[in-house]
Amino acid sequence: MNLYEKIINKQEKISLLGLGYVGMPIAVAFAKKVNVIGFDLNKEKIELYKSGKDPTKEVGDEVISNTTVDFTSDDTRLRESKFHIVAVPTPVKEDRTPDLSPIESASRLLGKNLTRGSIVVFESTVYPGVTEDVCVPILEEESGYKCGVDFKVGYSPERINPGDKIHRLENIIKIVAGIDEETLDIIAKVYELVVEAGVHRAESIKVAEAAKVIENSQRDINIAFMNELSIIFNKMGIDTKAVLEAAGTKWNFLSFSPGLVGGHCIGVDPYYLTYKAEQLGYHSQIILSGRKINDDMGKYVAENTVKKMIRANKPINGGKVAILGVTFKENCPDVRNTKVIDIIKELEEYGLDVMVVDPVADRDNLWNEYRINPYTIEEIKGIDAVIFAVAHDEFKNIKLEIIKNMFTKVNNSYLEIMQEIAAASEEITNFSGENEGVLIDIRGLFDRKEAEELGFIYWRL
Structure with missing residues (x-):
């Protein structure tokens, strides 16, 4: 009876190291x-999971x-398992080189608790060679195996x-790789227990590592192209969204849009690939160029916000700007490496x-990452500009009339604002000159014409 058969017969257990946005759904x-x-070093997180x-x-x-x-922060419990899945983050340092310390620490901790006959599967995004050249030596050193x-x-x-409720673990084809054919077969069968879409058996671990790192690099480059187009078209006075809608009528036009590219994957993974390339003597041209464009978009948005505020005769030093959305993507609580922070700082x-x-x-x-305490939307009053930075579902239904009231100095409640709008006539009135508002719509949530008719100075990527 091999390890797979023992697992399905519940004679052996699977362990998950790292219970974040990736590891927890897998567990x-x-x-x-x-x-x-389910193991995580964060005891507070474990207690939350235990409490439901x-x-x-x-x-x-x-x-x-x-x-x-079975949630735990006790690493010795890992000895009860023989199939380990490591799903810890792989960020970059301030100099944008790979920070392998989380995966190295996880390998060290697991190595101390490894038992003979185990299989260790890494899920963290890395450059080709990390599993075998970095993690394996640590596992060997700590375990003695x-x-x-x-x-x-x-x-x-x-x-x-x-945050994606459609593309889930179960319906996305899973790439699997093993150190040998026997290991690959066991790993594939284990993942097939939960991945309904099936698995793709890569020919080597390095191939699987490379496949992952280029997936996000490709998306990063495509979005960088859209961001560059947005910069060009804004200089031409052309609406980028309108251009993309027109171009999108062609059957083979790729559907991407400009925006902020942050998070722990797309904004990070390309640096892993270019780092390895540099070690081999090749300096990336396309990948790093795309990264630079995307890394600079927060500053670009901030600069255009200030320009529009000047046009609207709004105060800059001491002026008030509301930013709606600070996570790295919509409908997700994760704030790691969010590019909205770049806008705020600028x-x-x-x-x-x-x-x-x-x-x-x-x-x-x-608060821990950025020392930010968020406001509620009802507390936003007397602002000079508003930036819709993230397309949360909660923001998609906000009417422009509600946004208009954010610029008034009257301290009405959200309910009072809604009542005023309901009682008002259907005729739309513009802002007076002193109340003209600046609306920065990064994700294109609103209709440009309607916003301008309401008196907003409107700008989007």
Whole structure:
């Protein structure tokens, strides 16, 4: 009986190291089929999971309450498992070189608790060679075992899209790779327990690592092209969204749009690939050029906000700007590496007072990472400009009339504003000159013509 058969017969367990936006949904999915140990060093997070709370909002409190995952922060419990999945973040340092410390630490901790006959599968995004050249030596050193003899390794890059309720673990084809054919077969069969879309067996671990890192690099480059087009078309006085809608009528036109590119994947992964290329003597041209464009978009948005405020005769030093949305993407509480922070920092350098509204963002992480306490939308009053930075569902239904009232100095409640609008006639009136508002619509949530008819000075990517 091999390890796969022991797992499905519940004679052996699967462990998940790292219970964040990636690891936790994987643990929950496997727990529907087999015995699972969910490990994370963060004791507070473990206690939340045990109490039935899902801080990631990826599967929801009800699912967490009913899952059979055995949540723990005790690393010695890993000795109870023989199939380990490592799903820890792989960020970049300030100099934009790979920060492998999380995956190295996880390998060190796992190595201390590794038992003979185990299989270790890494899911973290890395450049080709990290699994075998970095992680394996650590596992061997800490365990005293020999890879390929006493334990085996594999790689299966995560493809979970945080906040996406359509593309889930179960319906996305999973890439799997193993150190040898026997290991690959076991890894593939284990993942097939939960991945309904099936698996793709890569010919080597390095191939699987490379496949993952180019997926996000490709998307990064495509968005960079859209951002560059937006810069060009804004100089021409052409609406980029209108251009893309027209071009999109062609059957083979790729559907991408300009925007802020942050988070722990697309905004990070290209640097892993270019770092390895540099080690081999090749300096990236396309990938790094795209990265530079995307890294500069926060500053670009801030500069255009200031320009529009000057046009509207709004004060800059001491002026008030509301930013709606601070997470790295819509409908996701994750604020790691969000490019909205670049906008905030740039505006503050101009002397502007920035008020952040985000009902989705993890408030604790927002404070710990950036020292930001968000406002509620009802508290936004007397502003000079508003930036819709993230397209949360909560923001998509906000009417322009509501936004208009954010610019008034009267301290009405949100309910009073709604009552005033309901009682008003259908005829739209413009702002007076002193109340003319600046609306920066990064994600293109509003109709340009309608916004301008209401008196907004309107700008979008």
